[in-house]
Amino acid sequence: MEDDTLKADVGRATVVDLPPEETTRRWAITTSQWLMMSAVLHGVSRDAMMAQHKANHSQRG
Incomplete structure (x- = not known):
C-alpha cells in the first residue's frame, strides 16, 4: 500500500540453490520457521530493489 493505493510490481526471476551452509547461516540469524x-x-x-521496496524480500502468491 502506498498513499492508500494497492501497488504491485511484476517481473521475472530465477530461483537459485544456495550452498547448504549458507542456508543454515541465514536461518540461524532469523528463524527456520520462515520459508x-x-x-x-x-x-x-x-x-x-532495495531503493524501491525498502526490503530484501518478495512475496509470492
Missing part, C-alpha cells in the same frame, strides 16, 4: 527462497531478478539489481 526462504533465493532468486535472481531479471533486469533488477539488489540495490534497485
Whole structure:
C-alpha cells in the first residue's frame, strides 16, 4: 500500500540453490520457521530493489 493505493510490481526471476551452509547461516540469524527462497531478478539489481521496496524480500502468491 502506498498513499492508500494497492501497488504491485511484476517481473521475472530465477530461483537459485544456495550452498547448504549458507542456508543454515541465514536461518540461524532469523528463524527456520520462515520459508526462504533465493532468486535472481531479471533486469533488477539488489540495490534497485532495495531503493524501491525498502526490503530484501518478495512475496509470492
